[in-house]
Amino acid sequence: MYAYLDNAATTPLDPAVLDAMLPYLAQHYGNPSSLHGPGRQVRAGIEQARKSVAQLINAAPSEITFTSGGTEADNYAIFGSVRSLRLAHAITSPLEHHAVLHPLQVLAKSGETKLSYLRHDAQGRLDLAHLEDLLATQPRTFVSLMHGNNELGNLNDIKTIGEICARYDAVFHTDTVQTMGHYPHDVQQLQNHFLVGSAHKFHGPKGVGFLYRRGGVAVDSLLHGGAQERGVRSGTENVYGIVGLAKALEIAYHDMAAHRQHVQGLKDRLIGRLMASIDDVRFNGLSAEADQSLYTVLSVSLPPSSISEMLLFSLDINKVAASGGSACTSGAQLGSHVLEALGADPDRPTVRLSLSRLTTADEVDYAADQLAKLYQPASALR
Structure with missing residues (x-):
């Protein structure tokens, strides 16, 4: 065996996810930005997927942006927040995925933000008292701490972290790639501004993910050149991937x-x-x-x-x-x-x-x- x-x-890939994707690989081939019937049909599939994802995490459809995966979603949240909101301080931990560490290190190297690393113990438990101390000295800060560590499996208390960030008016991004589809996420019960998902981590297709961005948080896009995804993320959408992502997340929540x-x-x-x-x-x-x-x-x-x-x-x-x-x-x-x-x-x-x-x-x-x-x-x- x-x-x-x-x-x-x-x-x-879940067989039911493949079944949901197949019509968008064969029959429904219109460009979702086109105004004719075939285009409108495909656009409807994307918007239904957006609505489905939003309902599952208790968000508004307008707060969901489809991406190529978790790395792009993390990069969008990090670069967009630090640059658009002019956040001179960022906090993370040395245990984060490189999709978080590397963008923050790029921003720190360029002088666009100061980067602080949260202390942790030998088992990887984060020192939240240290987080509060750091925020007390420079409250308007970008904080990025993952929910579930992809190597160790350690779970962080993102609800408590979000509450600490809220007390100091910090912008909180959490990488939820390993926990999306495995744990329920209700953004109305959290204080996060961003969280992310990657379809292939919960029996969906590779090459597609999403970013939740809380309403009212205005940040610049990483990709320019079109009006797709409400002007947030340019480029023709990965339609069958998006449909597959939504179906996979529905199955995961069931x-x-x-x-x-x-x-x-x-x-x-x-x-x-x-x-x-x-x-x-x-x-x-x-x-x-x-x-x-x-x-x-x-x-x-x-x-x-x-x-x-x-x-x-x-x-x-x-x-x-x-x-x-x-x-x-x-x-x-x-x-x-x-x-x-x-x-x-x-x-x-x-x-x-x-x-x-x-x-x-x-x-x-x-x-x-x-x-x-x-x-x-x-x-x-x-």
């Missing part, structure tokens, strides 16, 4: 509690099997804490071994798909900026095993068995 446990990188129960059960099973079969196995950050981490992500720290440098390759040969960390970083097994920030032992290899509602118990058992087999020779020598 083949065990696909790299769902944090991308998820399989029976979300049951999906969570299923996947959490698989994660608990995986933790138990790894602990029983591999000496000195550990878990990075809060990855093994059910109430403090993504139920879809398990970051496994393994003992030093002669196979460490070839671990992911060996798993692949044995038909287990996994990763060392973010799929957006090459050589992530030993080069994770997140693990480095936590002070993790560089001699201990990390493998990220990530699950979805389509993952089976057989896949979990098979992956755990293959990892155990790789470490049996090392165990036998001790």
Whole structure:
């Protein structure tokens, strides 16, 4: 069999999502900016998708902008806010995705903003008292802190973070790429100005995402050259991708509690099997804490071994798909900026095993068995 446990990188396309997309790949081919019938038909599909996404997160349709994915949405929020609102100070953490860190570092290097990094402990818990201290000295600040860490699985309390930001009139952006479609998001209950989604993280197509921008927050666009997306994001829309995104999010929200129960059960099973079969196995950050981490992500720290440098390759040969960390970083097994920030032992290899509602118990058992087999020779020598 083949065990696909790299769902944090991308998820399989739901067949129902493909069915929703097919008419827009074949019959409905009009340009959505055209005024004729075929164009209006396609425009209607986009606007229905926008309405659907907005309803699911309790937003207004006008607050949803479709993008090419989470990276573009993050970049739009970051560059747009700092430059348009002239925010001279930005706060983030060293544990963020590079789609957040790199734009902020570009802005800091150019002198457009001062960048501060939030303190955290050895498990990756953010120091919110430090956040409040930083905001107290310079309240009109841009804050970007993710909801769920893509490598560790740590969950941050974005409701509390938003409330702190609101007290100091800070602009709050949260990268919700790993949690969108897995946890309910109600923007009326949050104090965030921006959040993002990427369809392929919740069984939708690749190359499409969305940005929620709270009404009244006026920022400049990254892309110019047309009036698409209400003048916010130029370029002909990825129509079938947008339709697929909306359908995937609808499916994700339907029976979300049951999906969570299923996947959490698989994660608990995986933790138990790894602990029983591999000496000195550990878990990075809060990855093994059910109430403090993504139920879809398990970051496994393994003992030093002669196979460490070839671990992911060996798993692949044995038909287990996994990763060392973010799929957006090459050589992530030993080069994770997140693990480095936590002070993790560089001699201990990390493998990220990530699950979805389509993952089976057989896949979990098979992956755990293959990892155990790789470490049996090392165990036998001790």
